[in-house]
Amino acid sequence: MSRRCELTGKGVLTGNRVSHSNIKTRRRYLPNLNTVTLTSDTLGRSYRFRIAASALRTVDHRGGLDAFLMKARDEELSGRALDVKRDLVKAQASA
Template identity: 40%
Template sequence: MSRVCDLTGKMAMAGFNVSHSNVKTKRKFYPNLQLQKFYIPEEDRWITLKVSTSAIKTINKIGITEAINRFVKKGYL
């Protein structure tokens, strides 16, 4: 599976490891993704999403249905 958040669309960024002698080698910065199950009471079912920790905090604050609606409205889904 790809390392992309299902809700926010966060993905890996490219960057460099920089040594003491200032030699640069390519590396990637991966987002903190977690597999999480959420219950949607309107549909009376569970869904499993791979979401970033910032998306989990947003879901805990506003609820799963409102979070999905906001992300759809912004164009992430």
């Protein structure tokens, strides 16, 4: 399982740990990933995603999973999230 947010694509960043004597060693900045269950109102079912805490706040701000996925770019979404988005588009087209 990769350390990447399934909704925003946020992943591991690298940088330097700098000591008091200015010695630089490489370090990793890990995203704050949480496993959450989000409910789709249109599809009427729940989905489990491993997303960043900032993405969870964005989902709430945009009005839920459906609104977030419809506004998100396909390049940022994981394969599972892209499948959910395709199902949403089909459901909204048939309704």
